[in-house]
Amino acid sequence: MIWYPYEQLKTMKKPIKVIDAEGVYLYTKDKKLIDSVSSWWSVIYGYKNKELNEAIKNQVDNFSHIMLGGLTHEPVEKLSNKLKEFLPGDLDYPFFSDSGSVAVEVALKMALQFYVNQGINDRTMILSLTNSYHGDTFKTMEVGDDEDYHFVLNAYGESPYVVHVPTETSLLEEAFEKYGYKLNSFIVEPLLQGAGGMRMYDISFLKRARELCDEYNVLLIFDEVATGFGKTGHRFVADVVLPDILVLGKALTAGYIGHATTVANKKVFDAFYDDDPNHAFMHGPTFMGNPLACSVSLKALEIFEINNYMDKVKHIEEVEREEMEGFSDDRIEEIRIMGNVCCIEVKDSKTLNGYQDFAYERGIFARPFIKYIYSMVPYVIEYDELTKVLGTMKEWFAN
Numbered sequence: 001m002i003w004y005p006y007e008q009l010k011t012m013k014k015p016i017k018v019i020d021a022e023g024v025y026l027y028t029k030d031k032k033l034i035d036s037v038s039s040w041w042s043v044i045y046g047y048k049n050k051e052l053n054e055a056i057k058n059q060v061d062n063f064s065h066i067m068l069g070g071l072t073h074e075p076v077e078k079l080s081n082k083l084k085e086f087l088p089g090d091l092d093y094p095f096f097s098d099s100g101s102v103a104v105e106v107a108l109k110m111a112l113q114f115y116v117n118q119g120i121n122d123r124t125m126i127l128s129l130t131n132s133y134h135g136d137t138f139k140t141m142e143v144g145d146d147e148d149y150h151f152v153l154n155a156y157g158e159s160p161y162v163v164h165v166p167t168e169t170s171l172l173e174e175a176f177e178k179y180g181y182k183l184n185s186f187i188v189e190p191l192l193q194g195a196g197g198m199r200m201y202d203i204s205f206l207k208r209a210r211e212l213c214d215e216y217n218v219l220l221i222f223d224e225v226a227t228g229f230g231k232t233g234h235r236f237v238a239d240v241v242l243p244d245i246l247v248l249g250k251a252l253t254a255g256y257i258g259h260a261t262t263v264a265n266k267k268v269f270d271a272f273y274d275d276d277p278n279h280a281f282m283h284g285p286t287f288m289g290n291p292l293a294c295s296v297s298l299k300a301l302e303i304f305e306i307n308n309y310m311d312k313v314k315h316i317e318e319v320e321r322e323e324m325e326g327f328s329d330d331r332i333e334e335i336r337i338m339g340n341v342c343c344i345e346v347k348d349s350k351t352l353n354g355y356q357d358f359a360y361e362r363g364i365f366a367r368p369f370i371k372y373i374y375s376m377v378p379y380v381i382e383y384d385e386l387t388k389v390l391g392t393m394k395e396w397f398a399n
């Protein structure tokens with residue numbers, strides 16, 4: 001029996017079996033479904049994308065994998081150069097890994113060692129946001145704040161190493177006053193907290209965070225595993241407020257294959273780059289810099305630039321705002337829109353019982369969770385398809 005994610009296997013609904021996928025559509029034996037969540041927010045250019053398929057196929061014919069331990073190859077070199085030019089500021093030093101969670105672990109370990117390498121051993125704490133999600137591995141669960149996912153960690157009691165703060169500037173200032181000189185880093189999902197409930201907050205919070213991090217010499221980490229590549233309406237939130245470490249995953253490979261990167265700026269990199277072997281970063285996932293992943297990622301970056309996807313995201317956001325304008329229901333707590341994300345939060349999670357089947361009947365794959373119905377559509381979605389997704393969300397409340 002297969003372990004499916006986040007499920008009580010004994011009572012779970014039978015998963016939908018997909019036999020083909022193209023563009024925004026998933027195909028089952030007898031149905032065609034719009035994937036309204038882009039396979040966990042990753043397949044932004046659609047399934048079976050010709051250019052991406054070609055990029056990965058060409059690389060298979062060359063070689064599928066070569067480790068980075070003592071070896072290197074063109075796809076990883078090219079991707080690294082491309083990221084250097086694509087990413088803002090001096091975020092020029094990518095460390096590759098196989099998943100978003102691992103890339104966040106790498107960022108946290110890097111931030112700790114940044115201080116240790118300078119002989120500072122008491123910067124052991126991390127500040128993060130309430131309702132944050134940074135992955136499902138142990139340290140990412142610890143910095144995360146989500147009872148629904150990570151209650152197992154309660155067995156350890158409260159962590160002495162992590163402090164959580166809500167997205168309110170005055171509380172952030174208090175937290176820095178209290179813990180500032182013990183912190184090595186402040187990690188955030190910038191502007192949009194995804195798995196924690198599609199919560200959105202203002203850029204002014206991040207601007208103040210940048211100032212406080214500078215004042216207290218704390219590294220600012222942006223976990224843009226979810227928000228990267230246009231989801232918030234910015235290419236990266238890092239374009240607006242520059243972090244010291246940027247983590248990318250999910251759409252990095254356009255959803256073709258698991259890969260992620262932790263990109264450090266020069267200040268962070270320089271704390272490792274010297275003659276002392278003990279200052280080396282001791283980490284090395286087997287599949288880091290995988291050539292298939294790098295090839296498809298390189299092509300995905302080209303597609304993003306050439307086809308002006310930021311305009312498409314802006315257009316998606318406009319349609320979302322039009323469609324949700326004036327829409328309300330007593331059962332709804334709030335409707336939130338940002339970039340390609342549209343989320344309806346309800347007051348009572350029971351309101352959503354049956355929604356997935358309701359959407360399925362109407363030709364849409366949706367994955368509501370807890371108190372949220374949301375869409376995070378592929379950028380290649382057509383107007384009619386998008387209004388169908390949003391219309392179905394509204395129609396549910398006419399029930």
Ligand SMILES: *Cc1c(COP(=O)(O)O)cnc(C)c1O
Pocket residue numbers: 099100101102104133134135136189194195223224225226227249250
């Ligand atoms: C999905 C996600 C991760 C974890 O990525 P995986 O590839 O699933 O390990 C980390 N941070 C954020 C913000 C995410 O949305």
